[in-house]
Amino acid sequence: MLGRAHLSPTGPFTTQAILTRIIPVGLGLSLLITACGGGGAAAPDSSDAGPKQAKQLVIGIGTDEGTLTPYTQNTGYPGSNLVALAYDKLLELDAKNKPQPLLAERVEASPDNKTFTLPLRSGVKWHDGTPFSAQDVVFSVDYYRKHTVSDSAPQLEVVQNVTASGNSVTFNLKSGDPEFSSRLLADMRILPKHVWEAIDKPESATVEQAIGTGPYKLVSYKKDQGYEFAANADYVMGKPKIDKIRVSIIPQPQTALAGLRTKEIHMWSRAVPAEQATSLEQQPGVKIVDGPGFSSTLLAFNNGRQPFDDPKIRQAIAAAIDTQKLVDTVLQGRGKTGSPGFWHPNAPGADTSLKHSFDASRATKLLDEVGATAGADGIRVLNGKPMNFTLLVQSSSPERIRSAELIRDMLKAVGIGVSVTSMDSDSLDAKVWPEYDVSKGRDYDMSMWGWSAPVQLDATALAGVVDSDTTLGRLNITGTKDAELDRLSDQVRAATTLDDRYKLLGELQKQVAEKAPFVTLYYPDGGYAYRQDVFDGWVYQDGTGILNKASFVDAG
Numbered sequence: 001m002l003g004r005a006h007l008s009p010t011g012p013f014t015t016q017a018i019l020t021r022i023i024p025v026g027l028g029l030s031l032l033i034t035a036c037g038g039g040g041a042a043a044p045d046s047s048d049a050g051p052k053q054a055k056q057l058v059i060g061i062g063t064d065e066g067t068l069t070p071y072t073q074n075t076g077y078p079g080s081n082l083v084a085l086a087y088d089k090l091l092e093l094d095a096k097n098k099p100q101p102l103l104a105e106r107v108e109a110s111p112d113n114k115t116f117t118l119p120l121r122s123g124v125k126w127h128d129g130t131p132f133s134a135q136d137v138v139f140s141v142d143y144y145r146k147h148t149v150s151d152s153a154p155q156l157e158v159v160q161n162v163t164a165s166g167n168s169v170t171f172n173l174k175s176g177d178p179e180f181s182s183r184l185l186a187d188m189r190i191l192p193k194h195v196w197e198a199i200d201k202p203e204s205a206t207v208e209q210a211i212g213t214g215p216y217k218l219v220s221y222k223k224d225q226g227y228e229f230a231a232n233a234d235y236v237m238g239k240p241k242i243d244k245i246r247v248s249i250i251p252q253p254q255t256a257l258a259g260l261r262t263k264e265i266h267m268w269s270r271a272v273p274a275e276q277a278t279s280l281e282q283q284p285g286v287k288i289v290d291g292p293g294f295s296s297t298l299l300a301f302n303n304g305r306q307p308f309d310d311p312k313i314r315q316a317i318a319a320a321i322d323t324q325k326l327v328d329t330v331l332q333g334r335g336k337t338g339s340p341g342f343w344h345p346n347a348p349g350a351d352t353s354l355k356h357s358f359d360a361s362r363a364t365k366l367l368d369e370v371g372a373t374a375g376a377d378g379i380r381v382l383n384g385k386p387m388n389f390t391l392l393v394q395s396s397s398p399e400r401i402r403s404a405e406l407i408r409d410m411l412k413a414v415g416i417g418v419s420v421t422s423m424d425s426d427s428l429d430a431k432v433w434p435e436y437d438v439s440k441g442r443d444y445d446m447s448m449w450g451w452s453a454p455v456q457l458d459a460t461a462l463a464g465v466v467d468s469d470t471t472l473g474r475l476n477i478t479g480t481k482d483a484e485l486d487r488l489s490d491q492v493r494a495a496t497t498l499d500d501r502y503k504l505l506g507e508l509q510k511q512v513a514e515k516a517p518f519v520t521l522y523y524p525d526g527g528y529a530y531r532q533d534v535f536d537g538w539v540y541q542d543g544t545g546i547l548n549k550a551s552f553v554d555a556g
Contacts, residue, residue: 048532049532049536050287050531050532050533050534050535050536051533051534051535051536051537052241052535052536052537052554053241053242053535053537053554054241054242054243054266054534054535055242055243055244056242056243056244056245056246057242057244057245057246057266057267057534057535058245058246058247058248058264058265058266058267059245059246059247059248059265059266059267059268059269059547060247060248060249060250060256060259060260060265060267060268060269061078061082061226061247061248061249061250061269061270062249062250062251062253062256062269062270062396063075063249063251063396063425064223064224064249065078065079065082065227066079067205067206067207067209067210067221068082068083068086068207068210068218068221068227069083069087069202069205069209069210070083070087070189070191070202071147071149071153071202071203071205072202072203072204072205075452076451076452076454076455077269077295077452077453077544077545077547078269078547080452081269081544081547081548082227082247082547083189084189084214084548084549085214085215085216085218085229085245085549085552086127086210086211086212086214086216086217086218086229087189087190087191087212087213087214088102088103088189088190088212088213088214089102089103089185089186089187089188089189089190090102090103090104090118090120090137090185090186090188090190091104091107091181091182091185091186092186092549092550093182093186093541094541094550095539095540095541095542095550096542097182097457097541097542097543098182099181099182099185099186101121102121102237103120103121103124103132103137103190103213104118104119104120104121104185105118105119105120105121106118106119107181107185109180109181112176112496113173113176113177113178113180113496113497114172114173114175114176114177115170115171115172115173116170116171116173116180116181116185117168117169117170117171118137118168118169118170118171118185119167119168120132120133120134120137120167120168120169121236122167123236124213124236125213125234125236126192126194126195126211126212126213127211127212127213127217127232128192128195128211130192130194132190132192132213133164133167134164134165134166134167134168134169135164135193136190136191136192136193137162137164137169137190138162138163138164138169139191139193139196139197140188140189140190140191140193141156141159141162141188143191143196143197143202144156144188147202148471149202149203149435149436149437154184154187154188155183155184155460155464155472155474156184157174157471157472157493158173158174158175158177158180158184158493159171159172159173159174159184160172160173160174171185175494175496176496176497177496178495178496178497178498178501179458179459179460179498179501182457182458183458183460187454189212190212190213192211192212195209195211196209207220207221213235213236214232214235214549215231215232215235215237215240215549215552215553216229216230216231216232216240216245216552217229217230217231217232224249225248225249226246226247226248226249227246227247228244228245228246228247229244229245229246229247230243230244231243231244235553237553238553238554239554240552240553240554241535241537241551241552241553241554242535242552245552248265250265251396252396253268253270253273253396253398256268256270257272257276257280257529260280260283260286260529260530260531261280261283261286263285263531263534265531266530266531266534266535267528267529267530267531267535267538267546267547268528268529268530269528269547271293271524271525271526271527271528271545272288272527272528272529273398273399274330274331274332274333274334274527275332277334277527280529284533285531285532285533285534286529286530286531286532287529287530287531287532287536288527288528288529289527289528289530289538289540289546290525290526290527291525291526291540291542291545292346292525292526292542292543293335293453293523293524293525293526293543293545294344294346294347294453294454294455294456294457294523294542294543294544295450295451295452295453295523295524295543295544296338296342296344296450296451296455296456296520296522296523297338297399297400297403297448297449297450297520297521297522297523297524298338298448298449298450298451298518298519298520298521299317299321299391299407299446299447299448299449299518299519299521300432300444300446300447300448300449300477300478300518301314301317301445301446301478301517301518302442302443302444302445302446302478302479303478303479303480303481303517304441304442304479304481305445306383307370307382307383307387308445308446310370311514311515311516312366312369312370313366313367313370314515314516314517314519315366315516316362316363316364316366316367316370316414317363317411317416317516317519318340318356318516318519319357319358319359319360319362319363319366320358320360320363320410320411320413320414320416321358321407321410321411321519321521322358322410323337323338323356323358323519323521323522324337324358325358325406326403326406326407326521326522327522329402329406330399330402330403330406330522331399331522331524331525334524334525334527335522335523335524335525336522336523336525337356337521337522338356338519338520338521338522338523339351339354339355339356339509339513339520340354340355340356340512340513340516340519340520341354341508341509341510341512341513341520342462342465342509342512342518342520343456343462343505343509344456344523344543347456347457347543348457348459348502349459349501349502349505349506350509351506351509351510354509354510354513356520360413360414363414364414364415367380367414367415367416370382371383372387372415374415375415378412378415379415379416379417380415380416386417387415387416387417388417388418388419389416389417389418389419389445389446390418390419390421390444390445390446391404391407391408391418391419391420391421391445391446391447391448392421392423392428392431392432392444392446392447392448393420393421393422393423393428393447393448394422394423394424394425394428394448395422395423395424395425396424396425397448399524400448400450401420401422403448403521404420404448405420408420418446428447431443431444431447432444432447432449432477433477437470438470438473438474438475438476438477438479439470441479442477442478442479449477449518451465451475452544453543453544453545454543454544455475456543457543459492459501459502459505460492460493460501461475462489462492462505462508462509462512463488463489463490463492463493463508464476464489466478466480466482466485466489466508466512466517467485467486467489467490468480468481468482468485468486469486472489472493473489478517478518480515480517482511482515482517484511484515485508485511485512485515485517488504488507488508488511489508491504492504492505492508526540526543526544526545528540528545528546528547530546537551537554538551539551
């Protein structure tokens, strides 16, 4: 499960030397397109470049993503990316994760980062022809505040109020937020008031209610089969590059990769497994574009269940895991080992001094200290019970299944028994994150898990992963409860300058490394395959790959 985006902390709103900072309209979506290939993504060779437009494109995804409204997507990736085809935000992140104007023409921010005024772009229409207005923005904020179900509602706690004046909106914050433009304005999908004011249960919204202002209209959905999008000819930012997009649900990666070879699909949303990359690149017409990946793969503990409520048990398990072996074996070197503080070493605000230490002798010592004694079968006994646990893993992810099997063997070497249980994503989610609401508890020992790349680009997101207050720690699927983590989480959110926020984020990372509420195993690199001979206009966005709005919009 990949949680929904909480977006980039970087951006042009950190300079305090001037009274008002403005993003000019000229830095709109066209910049998203010209800034392609960032962070290691290979620039296309002009000698073999393919077409930059196409009549139809077929994209393969792994699981059903619901009815693709802001409340009914199932995952952060690719679900949120598909929702973005239909729905726009006030700002959009470019290839380097910097916010640029979209529904807003510009942003005017006060020096203390407490007031943000956004004149809106004129001539924008919803897919049903209704004009877009400032009242839609105000309504969206109120609606998200009222309906906070799942993790789809943006975190609006910092907003005091939002008001409309003519064709402008103003956000007044309770306290200064140096990441507000990228964290919320470039994250919140705007809802059409005339459609959503009649929806009392947003989690039941249908395809017919999936009406946005985006470059594509969602025209059909067949559960467990796929979606069809048609280009929005009136899109205010320019003509979409593709006339029709068909999204096919293909649970098995091998089937999807075979479809790429036979041209049945033209792009696979998942990163290509390392062992398949070389042979796939040799296929005529197929191209793989590589770039940095900020998505994380974790070993999650149920901190509310014994013995995982004991930090020493969690620390022992962490020490027994050779994360470099996972990267070398499972990813074949195409990734980075996880930081014990969770934060990707290349993400803004990372404490790069934190390194995972594989130390089986330390694991053994810690288990001895808590009184876990050797059993007759080699499995330790703690408080009269054998240390046998179940590790849940998604059946649709060969990478995670293989990782789970290796972890099982590593833990057996220190006397901990692990049974790997594979299940479909929906069943696993129901155990780990029922109804995407951490307040509903959890029912597991350990689970393979992951958060999508944008979580690494919002300094407040780590607080959301560990805060015990379920209204703030909406990503706390481990049930972590720790006073020090809560204190630092509050301080990270309250920081009014980016320097202060990053400093506190570093302290929070250190505490996460010490408490070990989960083990960050690795961050896979992004290697995405597509049919270059069908469409070659993809734009690589750092950390998230090529399935983003800039790949589909010709703003030139």
